[in-house]
Amino acid sequence: xxxxxRESDRKRLEAASRSRRAAGxxxxxxxxxxxxxxxxxxxxxxxxRVVLIVVDGLRPDQVTPEVMPRLHALGLRGMVFDxxxxxxxxxxxxxxxxxxxxxxxxxxxxxxNAIYAPSVFPAKAVNTASHEELLAxxxxxxxxLTSVTLGTTLRGSGRRLAVxxxxxxxxxxxxxxPLVDTIVVNPDLVSPDALxxxxxxxxxxxxKDSVPNVPRxxxxxxxxxxxxxxTLDADVTxxxxxxxxxxxHSKGLxxxxxxxxxxxxxxxxxxxxxxxxxxxxxDGTTILVTSDHGFSTHTGELRxxxxxxxxxxxxxxxxxxxxxTEGAIxxxxxxxxxxxxxxxxxxxxxxxxxxxxTAAERAGSARGxxxxxxxxDVARWQHRRSGAILVSAxxxxxxxxxxxxxxxxxxxxAGHGTSSPYDIHNTLIAAGPGVRGAVxxxxxxANVDIAPTVLALLGLPVPSSMTGRIVRELLTSGPAPPQIxxxxxxxxxxxxxxxxxxxxxLSVAAGSTYLDRAEVTRPPAR
Numbered sequence: 001x002x003x004x005x006r007e008s009d010r011k012r013l014e015a016a017s018r019s020r021r022a023a024g025x026x027x028x029x030x031x032x033x034x035x036x037x038x039x040x041x042x043x044x045x046x047x048x049r050v051v052l053i054v055v056d057g058l059r060p061d062q063v064t065p066e067v068m069p070r071l072h073a074l075g076l077r078g079m080v081f082d083x084x085x086x087x088x089x090x091x092x093x094x095x096x097x098x099x100x101x102x103x104x105x106x107x108x109x110x111x112x113n114a115i116y117a118p119s120v121f122p123a124k125a126v127n128t129a130s131h132e133e134l135l136a137x138x139x140x141x142x143x144x145l146t147s148v149t150l151g152t153t154l155r156g157s158g159r160r161l162a163v164x165x166x167x168x169x170x171x172x173x174x175x176x177x178p179l180v181d182t183i184v185v186n187p188d189l190v191s192p193d194a195l196x197x198x199x200x201x202x203x204x205x206x207x208k209d210s211v212p213n214v215p216r217x218x219x220x221x222x223x224x225x226x227x228x229x230x231t232l233d234a235d236v237t238x239x240x241x242x243x244x245x246x247x248x249h250s251k252g253l254x255x256x257x258x259x260x261x262x263x264x265x266x267x268x269x270x271x272x273x274x275x276x277x278x279x280x281x282x283d284g285t286t287i288l289v290t291s292d293h294g295f296s297t298h299t300g301e302l303r304x305x306x307x308x309x310x311x312x313x314x315x316x317x318x319x320x321x322x323x324x325t326e327g328a329i330x331x332x333x334x335x336x337x338x339x340x341x342x343x344x345x346x347x348x349x350x351x352x353x354x355x356x357x358t359a360a361e362r363a364g365s366a367r368g369x370x371x372x373x374x375x376x377d378v379a380r381w382q383h384r385r386s387g388a389i390l391v392s393a394x395x396x397x398x399x400x401x402x403x404x405x406x407x408x409x410x411x412x413x414a415g416h417g418t419s420s421p422y423d424i425h426n427t428l429i430a431a432g433p434g435v436r437g438a439v440x441x442x443x444x445x446a447n448v449d450i451a452p453t454v455l456a457l458l459g460l461p462v463p464s465s466m467t468g469r470i471v472r473e474l475l476t477s478g479p480a481p482p483q484i485x486x487x488x489x490x491x492x493x494x495x496x497x498x499x500x501x502x503x504x505x506l507s508v509a510a511g512s513t514y515l516d517r518a519e520v521t522r523p524p525a526r
Contacts, residue, residue, distance in 0.1 A: 048433060049285045050454050051272065052238040054099065054175075055265055056092060056167060057245030057416065058291035058427045059253075060084075061404075067262050070270035071289060071429065078287075078431025079439045079474055083507070085446035085514045086293040088379045089327060089392070090416050090423040092167065092245070093128040095292035095447050096174040099238075101147040102451030102466030104380030109146040110174065111385055116323050116330040117141065123332070125325040131169035131189050144177060146383070148463045150451045151182040154235060157460050162234035164224050166216035166242040175238055183231065185223050187216055202226030211250050212261035213242040221271045232279060236454055239272060241265045248295055252413045254402030286432030286457050288450060293416045294423045297400040301352035301409040302393045304329075311343045326417065328387035337369065340388050344370040347391060348500035352409040354394035355419045355502055355518035357381060366504070372495030378504050379419075379515060394520060395420035419504075419518035434475050441481040444507040444514040445471050469512045484509055498523060 055071075060082070065072045087098040087105065089112055097108040105111050114125035119140040126133050138144040151161040162183040165172035172186035173179065179191040187206030190196040200206075203223035207215035220239060224231055231237065243261035251257045269289065276282040305324045312320035321332045329343070340358065347353045358368035359382065360375035368375045370389075376382040381390055395408040395418050406422025408415075416423040428445060431437075434457065448468030455462050456470045472478030487508040494501045501523060505516040 048458060049234070049281065050236045050457055051276070051285055051287045052099070052236065052450065052454065053269060053272065053287065053289045054238070054240045055244070055269075055289065055291050055427065056240065056242050057248055057293060057295050058262075058265075059294045059422070060425065060427045062244065062262055063427060063429070067259055068266040068269075070266050070273065074269075074273075074287065074289065074431050075429045077437055078429060079436045079441060081428040081430075081441050081443075081445050081471075083442050083444045083514075084290070084426055084428035085444060085516070086291075086416075086424050086426045087447050088381070088419060088424065088515055089390070090293040090418065091326070092171055092292050093174055096171045096240075097145055097147075097149075097177070098447045098468075099290075099292075099450055100149045100151065100175050100177055101145060102150070102448050102462070102468040103147045104448055104467065106377075106380045106382050107147040107465060107467065109144075109383050109385050111381060111383060111387075112326040112328055114325040115385060116325050116328065116387060117385065118332065123319050123323065125323065127170070128174070129168035129170040131173040134170050134173055145174070147465045149177055149181070150236065150454065151176055152178065153455065153460070153463055155181040159235035159458065159460070161236045161238065162231050163238045163240070164220040164231075165238075165240035166213060166220045167240045171240060175240060183234070185220060185227075185231075187219060198227060198230075199223050209242070209246065211247050212257055212264060213246040214261070214264045217241045217243060217265060217268050221268045221275075224272065225275050232275075232281060235458060239268075241268060244295075248414050250413060252400070253295055253297060253404045254400060284433060286430065286435055288454070289427065289429045290447065290450065291426040292447070294406075294420075294426045295414055295416050296395065296406040296408045296410075296418065296420055296422045297404065297414050298410045298412050299407055300411040302350075303411070304391055307347065307350060307353075308343065311339070311346070325387070327391040327393075329389040329391065330387035335388055341370045344373060344389060345495065347389075348372055348495050351522065352394055353391060354409070354520050355392040355504075357390040358388065359386075366491040367493050372493050372500050372502060374491065374493055374502060374504055374518065378491060378506075378518075392419045392518065393417070395422070419515070421517040424515065424517060430474055434477065436474065436476055436480075439481065441473055443473055443481045443484045443486060444509045444512070444516075446512075446514055449512070469510050472510070489513075499525065 087095050091113045093113045097110045101108045117126045120137045154161050163176040165186045169188040176182035176184040184191040247258040247261040312322040315321050323330045356373045358370045358373040361367045361369045393409040398407045399405045408418045452462040452466045452468050453471045473481045489506040491504045501521045504518045507514045
């Protein structure tokens with residue numbers, strides 16, 4: 001597969017980062033900009049706007065007229081994408097920067113909810129839920145995201161991005177990175193800091209996480225409504241609602257609390273839409289509603305750190321030379337190919353282990369260097385921060401007690417992160433000016449396609465580092481979905497002993513390749 005980032009964009013990002021550090025204190029300029037933008041007289045001529053709403057963990061089959069009537073109605077008058085894809089690994093803080101950069105982890109460099117960055121913590125992971133730890137990584141590495149962001153692109157065109165997030169401060173920061181280029185309103189992070197008093201006065205004290213997370217989801221919409229022109233005139237406003245993810249993780253997909261959480265989020269989506277209508281903005285605003293990933297019921301069998309621990313060797317200080325960060329296995333010193341292969345073979349023998357990825361055996365190959373593994377490139381995960389091995393839990397099509405299909409061998413009640421179609425397949429619904437109406441599309445799309453599509457909707461150029469495609473079939477001026485050819489591809493690898501067979505199913509549309517699922521079969525001994 002072709003590399004996703006170009007050297008010119010990398011240099012541009014690094015130069016911008018150096019420029020921001022050299023510029024010294026920038027807060028007075030931001031405060032002045034906010035003051036001028038709040039004044040109607042300072043506004044440019046009306047232009048189209050985009051509202052992006054991310055509903056954390058929303059499966060497409062949860063959008064029903066009974067549970068989510070406002071979102072369902074939005075889909076009826078707009079466009080519903082039936083083959084939308086999360087970015088793998090299918091976790092929140094991989095997909096937040098994918099929304100922000102229009103690119104995969106191979107470009108933006110956030111490889112999981114936890115990342116191994118030895119420049120920050122030599123023996124443990126960076127917790128990407130914490131904006132403090134992300135800021136520490138930003139300082140230590142001279143930049144957090146290694147691809148140009150939507151916020152930076154908008155600012156360079158005289159536009160701006162405002163983020164209202166009820167999720168973690170880390171996901172809010174990743175969606176709005178770099179903070180100097182955006183407005184971010186989150187219960188645990190407000191940027192620029194000069195905006196904090198206005199936010200607290202408008203929305204009240206920020207609530208803590210809860211199940212369901214209604215208070216935080218309500219709080220961000222309260223802030224959006226109360227802050228007035230200084231936010232409503234953003235060219236792109238992004239919302240991040242923290243349910244159903246928070247509720248489904250602890251209660252499960254079928255629990256009444258999760259159902260209530262979905263309806264409560266739907267109410268907040270309606271409040272956003274009603275606010276735009278009340279203030280005469282709805283007719284000029286395109287609304288995109290998506291999710292960061294799908295969801296599965298968990299069976300709690302895979303314990304990757306324990307499985308890997310016997311293969312760790314002590315460093316001179318006595319600490320182990322392997323750090324496991326979610327599904328990534330990171331060596332603190334370069335491992336031999338023999339050592340990686342032995343660890344892979346042990347994992348392949350465990351039924352709770354699903355897809356395994358390693359570096360490509362050669363450039364352009366879908367096969368990993370370790371027999372029976374797929375190349376990182378299939379998952380778009382090859383980055384200088386990548387570990388030696390990437391492991392996904394196994395999954396099935398089985399239904400839970402309430403008939404909701406999709407299980408995986410991770411711990412806890414329910415969650416995501418695997419190569420299962422139930423985790424990869426997520427939601428995208430669009431409505432507004434220039435968007436096709438009353439249409440379902442089966443053409444593959446992904447979270448990486450949203451940023452370039454947003455820029456196209458605003459009539460702005462798309463940076464070459466955004467390797468997601470413009471979803472032209474969304475536009476009334478673009479081709480109708482049936483006019484876009486979709487190719488299906490399969491890549492299969494097998495372990496040396498033939499007891500582990502891994503197959504990746506991929507779709508190709510409009511020049512973009514999408515990972516639909518990766519599944520494992522374990523044939524009986526020959």
